[in-house]
Amino acid sequence: MKGVMPSDIREKMKLLDRAEIIHLGGGLPDPAIFPYEPLSDASARLWADRARAQTALQYAPSEGYLPLREWIAGYMTRQGTACEADNVIITNGSQQGLDFLAKLLLSPGDKALVEIPSFIGALRAFDAYEPQYLGLPEDSADWNPTDLAGAKFCYVGPDFRNPTGTCMSRKDRLALLDLADDTGMAIIEDGCYEQLRYEGEDIASVAALAAERYGSIERSPVLHTGTFSKTIAPSLRVGWIAGPRDVIRRLVLIKQASDLATSALNQMLLLDVVRDHLDTSTRIARSVYRDRCRSMLDAMEEFMPHGVSWTRPQGGLYVWAELPDGIDGAALAARALLERSVSIISGSAFYPANATNIVPKPNTFRLSFSMIPAAAAREGIERLGGLIREG
Ligand SMILES: Cc1ncc(COP(=O)(O)O)c(C=O)c1O
Incomplete structure (x- = not known):
């Protein structure tokens, strides 16, 4: 177990109860749609x-x-x-x-x-x-x-x-x-x-x-x-x-x-x-997450500064974003939480430790829309986009 690192995500979950935080990182399924x-x-x-x-x-x-x-x-x-x-x-x-x-x-x-x-x-x-x-x-x-x-x-x-x-x-x-x-x-x-x-x-x-x-x-x-x-x-x-x-x-x-x-x-x-x-539950999940995916992508279009790029998923719960070279995803995640009460997950968490042929991209982060209604997505992405723009 010496080589096993704590998961950044499980660590972040300890902060879930601070009410003012907008959690753009998480990725939990929305409990409102459980059957x-x-x-x-x-x-x-x-x-x-x-x-x-x-x-x-x-x-x-x-x-x-x-x-x-x-x-x-x-x-x-x-x-x-x-x-x-x-x-x-x-x-x-x-x-x-x-x-x-x-x-x-x-x-x-x-x-x-x-x-x-x-x-x-x-x-x-x-x-x-x-x-x-x-x-x-x-x-x-x-x-x-x-x-x-x-x-x-x-x-x-x-x-x-x-x-x-x-x-x-x-x-x-x-x-x-x-x-x-x-x-x-x-x-x-x-x-x-x-x-x-x-x-x-x-x-x-x-x-x-x-x-x-x-x-x-x-x-x-x-x-x-x-x-x-x-x-x-x-x-x-x-x-x-x-x-x-x-x-x-x-x-x-x-x-x-x-x-x-x-x-x-x-x-x-x-x-x-x-x-x-199962069919009904899956239909409900698709419909809720489809809308949330769209509203997060719309907010990204509106508020992300020039030089940031991101994926446009056709399913699932996640969006992956790449910052301009030189901006570190982990530093951004720390500042976003402290200064803007927005949580994101730094991309570096998703790279294996000892890979021989892999160059991790430190200028990346993951977002999830699963728990984020449209208004919160807009607010959270606006705060995050503002922080990236300030540099
Ligand atoms: C890609 C992927 N695989 C597996 C799991 C594990 O899910 P579970 O153990 O709940 O089936 C997750 C959980 O988020 C996941 O994102």
């Missing part, structure tokens, strides 16, 4: 049925509650990755899935290929297994199998990456499969935001493209992590990994050793809710 009534009804149904209640309070199987695994296999199949319950393990959120995959695949000093910048939670999970990081070049024309040989896996978030909000094109997803073919590495596909598209056409997941290419999930190099945290509620801590059975069987051993099982109660409640309400 309270469906969860309460599912709960009442469960307690009224003694046999189900007994199952809910008992240890669950380590691989997860079978009807939920079957439901997820059906969902993955509808998304283009034909699979069965044996291809799915339930984890405590997809964060635990990332930890387990690193535990399975990495020994100290092994190479891990990651997108640059990358989700901070994944980097912190991988850090504990002491990999040597390699950055996946931004342009797939530079994905040279010789340079990237020896990596145990490549970690990607093709849909609306955290932190940049950008998407991987279909062409690059296919090129990633070519790279996996050439190097023998696994692909960890983080599907956290795949349901949160607000504009544009859906692109098949890397897992789906692999299933099509290889004819079966059993021959696929892709391990896909999914979650209900952004469409239902994060506190239930229910996520999953889908992949070839052999890999899932090994992950079940890791799960047994780690925490035995995910809460049966949470899995049963969640299944009851997703069966009837």
Whole structure:
């Protein structure tokens, strides 16, 4: 654990209760849109049925509650990755899935290929297994199998990456499969935001493209992590990994050793809710976040000074901004909090520590619109733009 750094974001959350602060950094799902009534009804149904209640309070199987695994296999199949319950393990959120995959695949000093910048939670999970990081070049024309040989896996978030909000094109997803073919590495596909598209056409997941290419999930190099945290509620801590059975069987051993099982109660409640309400919950989430994304981007257009550039996401929860050279994102984040009561996350947090081929961009920061209504976005971005302009 000597090499594992505290997460800038978890540290910032300690400041959440100062009322005057506008939190443009966070990225939590908005609790106003959690499905309270469906969860309460599912709960009442469960307690009224003694046999189900007994199952809910008992240890669950380590691989997860079978009807939920079957439901997820059906969902993955509808998304283009034909699979069965044996291809799915339930984890405590997809964060635990990332930890387990690193535990399975990495020994100290092994190479891990990651997108640059990358989700901070994944980097912190991988850090504990002491990999040597390699950055996946931004342009797939530079994905040279010789340079990237020896990596145990490549970690990607093709849909609306955290932190940049950008998407991987279909062409690059296919090129990633070519790279996996050439190097023998696994692909960890983080599907956290795949349901949160607000504009544009859906692109098949890397897992789906692999299933099509290889004819079966059993021959696929892709391990896909999914979650209900952004469409239902994060506190239930229910996520999953889908992949070839052999890999899932090994992950079940890791799960047994780690925490035995995910809460049966949470899995049963969640299944009851997703069966009837996932579509509605997802529709509500898309509609609320789409509006917030637009209002934050409008405010950026209005208040960001010349020389600042930013991404225009078609989904997810994040916008990534680049400052003119020489302005440090971490220094800006500290001043924004102190002088303007605006919180942002410095971009440097999203770069792995010991990567050989990565030059971090210190002049970057991440914003999130998930909890920010239009008026607050305008106010927060105006304050931030003013601070950048003052220099
Ligand atoms: C890209 C990404 N992956 C995984 C997670 C973990 O989510 P959970 O453990 O709640 O499924 C998050 C959380 O914000 C995330 O942004």
